[in-house]
Amino acid sequence: MKIASYDIVFQDVPGEVTLSLNLSQCPNRCPGCHSPLLQDDIGLLLDDDMLDGLLDRYGHDVTCVCFMGGDREPGEVMRLADRVHAAGIKTAWYSGRQELPECFRMESLDYVKVGPYIESMGPLPNPNTNQRMYRIENGEMTDITASFRKKKG
Amino acid sequence: METYIVKRDGKHEVFTIDKIKAAISKSFLASGAFATEEVMTGILSHLNIQSGISVEEIQNQVEVALMAEGYYQVAKTYMLYRNRHAEDRETKSKLEFLMGYCQAANAAEGSKFDANANVENKNIATLIGELPKKGFIRLNRRLLCDRIRTMFGKEVADKYISLLHQHFIYKNDETNLANYCASITMYPWLLGGTKSIGGNATQPTNLKAFCGGFINMVFMVSSMLSGACATPEFLMYMNYFIEKEYGEDYYKRADEIVDLSIKKRSIDKVITDYFQQVVYSINQPTGARNFQSVFWNISYYDRYYFESLFGEFRFPDGEKPHWESLSWLQKRFMKWFNQERLRCVLTFPVETMALLTENGDVKDKEYGDFTAEMYAEGHSFFTYISDNADSLSSCCRLRNAITDNGFSYTLGAGGVSTGSKSVLTINLNRCVQYAQRMGIPYQNYIEEVVDLMHKVQLAYNENLKELQSKGMLPLFDSGYINIGRQYLTIGVNGLVESAEFLGIEISDNPRYTEYVQTVLGIIEKLNKHYHSKGVMFNCEMIPAENVGVKNAKWDKEDGYVVPRDCYNSYFYKVEDSTLNVIDRFRLHGVKYIEHLTGGSALHCNLEEHLSKAQYRQLLRVAAQEGCNYFTFNIPNTICNECGNIDKRYLKECPHCHSTNVDYLTRIIGYMKRVSNFSAARQVEAAKRYYATM
Numbered sequence: 001m002k003i004a005s006y007d008i009v010f011q012d013v014p015g016e017v018t019l020s021l022n023l024s025q026c027p028n029r030c031p032g033c034h035s036p037l038l039q040d041d042i043g044l045l046l047d048d049d050m051l052d053g054l055l056d057r058y059g060h061d062v063t064c065v066c067f068m069g070g071d072r073e074p075g076e077v078m079r080l081a082d083r084v085h086a087a088g089i090k091t092a093w094y095s096g097r098q099e100l101p102e103c104f105r106m107e108s109l110d111y112v113k114v115g116p117y118i119e120s121m122g123p124l125p126n127p128n129t130n131q132r133m134y135r136i137e138n139g140e141m142t143d144i145t146a147s148f149r150k151k152k153g
Numbered sequence: 154m155e156t157y158i159v160k161r162d163g164k165h166e167v168f169t170i171d172k173i174k175a176a177i178s179k180s181f182l183a184s185g186a187f188a189t190e191e192v193m194t195g196i197l198s199h200l201n202i203q204s205g206i207s208v209e210e211i212q213n214q215v216e217v218a219l220m221a222e223g224y225y226q227v228a229k230t231y232m233l234y235r236n237r238h239a240e241d242r243e244t245k246s247k248l249e250f251l252m253g254y255c256q257a258a259n260a261a262e263g264s265k266f267d268a269n270a271n272v273e274n275k276n277i278a279t280l281i282g283e284l285p286k287k288g289f290i291r292l293n294r295r296l297l298c299d300r301i302r303t304m305f306g307k308e309v310a311d312k313y314i315s316l317l318h319q320h321f322i323y324k325n326d327e328t329n330l331a332n333y334c335a336s337i338t339m340y341p342w343l344l345g346g347t348k349s350i351g352g353n354a355t356q357p358t359n360l361k362a363f364c365g366g367f368i369n370m371v372f373m374v375s376s377m378l379s380g381a382c383a384t385p386e387f388l389m390y391m392n393y394f395i396e397k398e399y400g401e402d403y404y405k406r407a408d409e410i411v412d413l414s415i416k417k418r419s420i421d422k423v424i425t426d427y428f429q430q431v432v433y434s435i436n437q438p439t440g441a442r443n444f445q446s447v448f449w450n451i452s453y454y455d456r457y458y459f460e461s462l463f464g465e466f467r468f469p470d471g472e473k474p475h476w477e478s479l480s481w482l483q484k485r486f487m488k489w490f491n492q493e494r495l496r497c498v499l500t501f502p503v504e505t506m507a508l509l510t511e512n513g514d515v516k517d518k519e520y521g522d523f524t525a526e527m528y529a530e531g532h533s534f535f536t537y538i539s540d541n542a543d544s545l546s547s548c549c550r551l552r553n554a555i556t557d558n559g560f561s562y563t564l565g566a567g568g569v570s571t572g573s574k575s576v577l578t579i580n581l582n583r584c585v586q587y588a589q590r591m592g593i594p595y596q597n598y599i600e601e602v603v604d605l606m607h608k609v610q611l612a613y614n615e616n617l618k619e620l621q622s623k624g625m626l627p628l629f630d631s632g633y634i635n636i637g638r639q640y641l642t643i644g645v646n647g648l649v650e651s652a653e654f655l656g657i658e659i660s661d662n663p664r665y666t667e668y669v670q671t672v673l674g675i676i677e678k679l680n681k682h683y684h685s686k687g688v689m690f691n692c693e694m695i696p697a698e699n700v701g702v703k704n705a706k707w708d709k710e711d712g713y714v715v716p717r718d719c720y721n722s723y724f725y726k727v728e729d730s731t732l733n734v735i736d737r738f739r740l741h742g743v744k745y746i747e748h749l750t751g752g753s754a755l756h757c758n759l760e761e762h763l764s765k766a767q768y769r770q771l772l773r774v775a776a777q778e779g780c781n782y783f784t785f786n787i788p789n790t791i792c793n794e795c796g797n798i799d800k801r802y803l804k805e806c807p808h809c810h811s812t813n814v815d816y817l818t819r820i821i822g823y824m825k826r827v828s829n830f831s832a833a834r835q836v837e838a839a840k841r842y843y844a845t846m
Contacts, residue, residue: 007733008733008734008735008736010734010759010761010763010764010767011761014764015764015766015767016766016767016770017735017767017770017771017774058735060513060777061735061738061773061774061777061778062735062770063770
């Protein structure tokens with residue numbers, strides 16, 4: 001699994017200060033994709049050392065780490081998410097797939113977004129979006145997609 | 154080959170002897186004599202005209218020639234004639250400036266000498282303020298140079314002027330005679346009214362008198378300062394008078410109707426009406442300040458800061474200030490002010506929330522949450538954090554160590570009286586590049602310049618003491634300002650640009666850390682070296698509203714490397730989109746600001762407001778990174794068509810859907826329309842990177 005870039009973001013995971021890891025080699029190829037560059041084989045290998053380095057740099061300042069993509073290797077996303085959890089930081093995963101993979105474990109994640117990007121239905125803040133964002137708490141998944149809409153005006 | 158002379162405007166013109174002859178003839182006639190051809194030839198034979206000579210030089214030669222030939226009376230007439238023309242030229246240049254000012258797009262663009270005027274309008278009053286600025290600059294330089302000469306010798310005085318002219322250093326607020334800015338204690342006012350500073354008001358004895366008198370007092374104090382006036386005790390005193398009027402538990406009965414008029418106002422309404430009176434009055438342009446409004450700052454405190462600063466405080470009647478009611482009033486004022494700003498562009502007061510931190514978080518959780526809530530509601534204010542209530546930021550550009558938290562029955566709370574007497578700023582970009590050109594280590598050259606700056610500041614201090622000894626500074630004499638707690642400030646500009654020139658990457662990396670610590674360390678070392686009884690120095694990264702633009706322009710003209718049109722007021726490149734929000738806090742964190750004893754502010758620019766939980770986390774980030782002074786800057790949108798103000802950054806007015814919108818942003822420390830900035834400043838505002846989310 002490769003990482004193309006990272007950033008500190010505020011809108012992708014509601015209420016959290018998030019270190020977003022933008023993963024490349026995306027297999028989904030959604031038409032109208034907002035970051036087509038992430039379909040390419042670019043960036044550096046996101047291994048334990050790389051992740052630990054990033055946590056070292058930003059771990060004590062953020063409340064959440066979000067894996068943006070990674071559908072090529074969902075098992076690796078789960079494994080690295082556990083590593084983030086071990087550092088006492090919440091985890092989120094933006095998957096572009098409609099269905100969660102077999103290796104998905106609720107306890108590895110605090111937030112998960114599912115659904116491909118469909119141009120006619122729009123992204124998360126769009127009322128017609130097909131995408132869904134869930135908060136995972138005590139083994140239960142709550143749909144929090146609506147929280148992306150409230151502030152826009 | 155033809156001979157050219159250089160005219161006063163720098164243009165070249167073919168030399169002809171006729172003009173000289175005509176001027177000499179006129180002088181003879183004016184002295185009641187006549188120059189024969191022979192006399193004329195005798196005089197002209199003294200002249201030595203070479204191509205490239207200036208008009209002034211030729212005229213100097215004519216004077217000497219007239220005297221050499223023995224025509225002393227004519228020479229005198231000729232000199233008077235020259236002088237009259239020089240005066241005409243000065244008037245003409247003032248007239249040109251006047252016309253130029255009238256035609257400038259806004260007041261900041263029109264101002265030639267000191268554009269950091271918090272002036273929104275451009276009119277006859279602001280023009281009257283502009284005209285004598287050049288005279289003030291000359292007068293201030295002369296006063297200072299005379300003193301430097303007496304104290305340190307002619308060489309140092311000449312070096313000062315030379316460094317000023319070559320823009321290695323910049324004397325801030327040279328267009329004003331008064332000392333710079335101060336955070337005042339209002340205790341002397343509470344004891345004796347404004348009589349001690351030349352007013353006629355007795356001490357306030359009730360809420361109405363307090364609010365009315367406060368406005369007058371702030372105007373009076375501001376007229377004797379060139380910069381900001383901070384009143385960190387404003388709400389505490391107001392709270393005291395509200396309690397006197399409505400009881401110590403007034404805040405628990407805020408809905409109670411206390412007004413017998415047909416308006417039937419509640420306690421809350423009475424209080425907010427007073428807020429309105431004070432805030433709107435102080436935001437008025439002021440006649441005595443050339444239509445500038447006063448620059449007014451206030452502070453809010455968490456419980457721990459309050460206890461540290463005012464734990465021993467007693468009002469003149471022996472009463473203690475009460476935290477519970479003051480806390481309610483602080484919150485009420487913030488909420489009211491945030492809402493009021495939707496109605497009107499209100500620049501002042503600049504507000505600072507002072508929070509004590511512990512173990513990487515805000516200690517007073519209630520105030521941490523409230524601060525985050527106010528940011529989330531779109532309010533724009535500064536936060537100052539410290540893990541020890543040993544310092545306080547009372548102004549957008551001033552952080553001061555509190556040397557004395559004691560209380561006295563004549564001066565009030567010791568901790569709040571502070572300020573900066575004078576700011577002198579070093580242009581680091583030019584210094585570093587010049588040192589490189591000369592082949593000397595930049596550290597040595599910076600040390601040489603900074604050492605001289607300290608001498609200049611000491612001379613300034615002596616002048617101030619002399620003014621005080623003549624009774625010219627009643628603010629000091631009457632105890633509003635304690636001169637012993639006022640700093641002489643070494644300002645820093647062009648730090649990022651100088652590092653860029655040296656090929657250092659502007660990010661949190663060991664090389665940049667070392668560079669910043671080295672440069673600021675030199676200044677701190679000298680600040681300590683020159684410290685003595687009654688003389689304290691501090692160092693601040695000045696907000697480059699005006700100096701940053703000037704330095705960049707001058708440096709560019711002189712062929713130095715200038716990466717942007719306005720030198721940064723931050724430790725990062727303002728337009729750098731690769732630095733994330735946490736990187737920015739880190740670059741204003743403890744490693745970088747350690748030696749900035751006088752402060753710097755992180756203006757964290759965001760495109761959209763965050764949630765309360767996110768702002769709360771950023772308070773933790775600030776505490777963990779040791780970034781002690783910051784604000785969040787989300788441009789507010791103001792519609793040029795319907796006047797609607799929205800706290801968000803929008804391309805279109807949500808009310809009338811016009812796209813003719815302007816933005817309110819905090820560049821200098823206070824909110825102002827972007828279109829009221831001078832042109833170069835607007836460019837910077839447009840380039841500024843707003844972190845997208």
